Amino acid sequence: MSLMSVEQLTKRYQSATVVDHISFQLEPGKCVALLGPNGAGKTTTLRMLAGFISPTEGEIHFNEDQFTYDNRHHVGYLPQYPVFHNWMTGEEFLMYVGQLAYLSKDEAKSKAHELLDLVRLSDDKQKRIGKFSGGMKQRLGIAQALMHDPKLVILDEPVSSLDPIGRREVLNLIRELKKDATILFSTHILNDAEEVSDDILLLNQGKLLKQGSIEDIHNQQDTKTIYLAFQDEPKFIEERLKEIDTVFNVTREHRDFVVAVHDVNDARAQLLTMIQSEGWALTKFEIAKSSLEDIFIKAVSE
Numbered sequence: 001m002s003l004m005s006v007e008q009l010t011k012r013y014q015s016a017t018v019v020d021h022i023s024f025q026l027e028p029g030k031c032v033a034l035l036g037p038n039g040a041g042k043t044t045t046l047r048m049l050a051g052f053i054s055p056t057e058g059e060i061h062f063n064e065d066q067f068t069y070d071n072r073h074h075v076g077y078l079p080q081y082p083v084f085h086n087w088m089t090g091e092e093f094l095m096y097v098g099q100l101a102y103l104s105k106d107e108a109k110s111k112a113h114e115l116l117d118l119v120r121l122s123d124d125k126q127k128r129i130g131k132f133s134g135g136m137k138q139r140l141g142i143a144q145a146l147m148h149d150p151k152l153v154i155l156d157e158p159v160s161s162l163d164p165i166g167r168r169e170v171l172n173l174i175r176e177l178k179k180d181a182t183i184l185f186s187t188h189i190l191n192d193a194e195e196v197s198d199d200i201l202l203l204n205q206g207k208l209l210k211q212g213s214i215e216d217i218h219n220q221q222d223t224k225t226i227y228l229a230f231q232d233e234p235k236f237i238e239e240r241l242k243e244i245d246t247v248f249n250v251t252r253e254h255r256d257f258v259v260a261v262h263d264v265n266d267a268r269a270q271l272l273t274m275i276q277s278e279g280w281a282l283t284k285f286e287i288a289k290s291s292l293e294d295i296f297i298k299a300v301s302e
């Protein structure tokens with residue numbers, strides 16, 4: 001059963017529709033990347049899901065069997081530009097956030113220590129936040145989003161402003177968090193999405209262009225390429241490969257035959273059957289994936 005269902009979610013500002021009837025479900029335990037170019041509507045979507053702004057139309061439901069009241073109790077949120085009290089220490093800040101979430105002082109202290117440990121800031125817990133690096137602040141921001149044990153953790157561009165080291169630290173942390181929580185994070189860095197997320201939502205001009213697992217989205221591409229190489233080049237190989245229905249083009253790249261196909265699963269089965277029955281000595285069989293960047297650019301430009 002899904003953790004959250006979003007139906008026809010829409011946000012209009014005056015005449016501008018910035019989120020346009022988007023529908024999707026978030027499955028528990030998944031890490032989902034919300035992708036889209038600048039101005040696509042990512043922050044607006046995340047702020048509606050977190051309960052900070054109201055939709056103009058549409059609905060957001062948490063699984064009703066588990067939750068019955070205000071969604072905000074179940075969502076932890078890291079804004080794109082988090083603001084801290086720089087004169088506080090990391091520990092003080094987390095305890096303050098915990099008390100705002102109705103934890104007792106003792107509960108807040110113990111949760112703060114647990115999370116400082118998780119985000120690897122225990123050694124810096126007495127340091128003023130003003131002296132933190134960008135990566136440390138972002139990790140503290142993630143810790144504050146977890147203080148009330150939310151079911152869903154929403155992170156708005158958690159790595160975009162960080163240097164490579166800070167980025168790596170936060171990506172590692174997301175990878176760890178996804179063992180226990182459902183995570184939805186926005187980014188326009190496609191490698192990051194590919195590296196840590198299970199599913200993606202691709203938003204452009206307020207519309208959801210693609211959604212699903214990264215693997216499914218790769219597989220949905222219209223065409224695919226399979227690279228083949230053989231120990232000894234079989235005779236009339238190009239003509240023979242073109243006999244397969246789903247193969248629509250064969251070209252050469254050095255020793256490789258580059259086989260363009262419509263349906264990769266079909267092509268794999270038929271190519272391997274042909275190669276085996278002909279006894280051709282195969283030395284390479286490689287399915288080239290379109291990168292997420294290719295898919296993103298194609299979807300947005302269409």
Ligand SMILES: Nc1ncnc2c1ncn2[C@@H]1O[C@H](COP(=O)(O)OP(=O)(O)OP(=O)(O)O)[C@@H](O)[C@H]1O
Nearest residue numbers: 013018036037038039040041042043044045080188
């Ligand atoms: N309060 C508002 N009033 C009017 N327009 C708004 C408001 N908030 C956002 N917008 C507009 O909605 C559109 C989507 O903005 P949003 O911040 O959600 O995009 P985004 O995908 O998060 O972009 P970025 O990657 O640049 O942060 C933009 O055109 C923005 O100008």
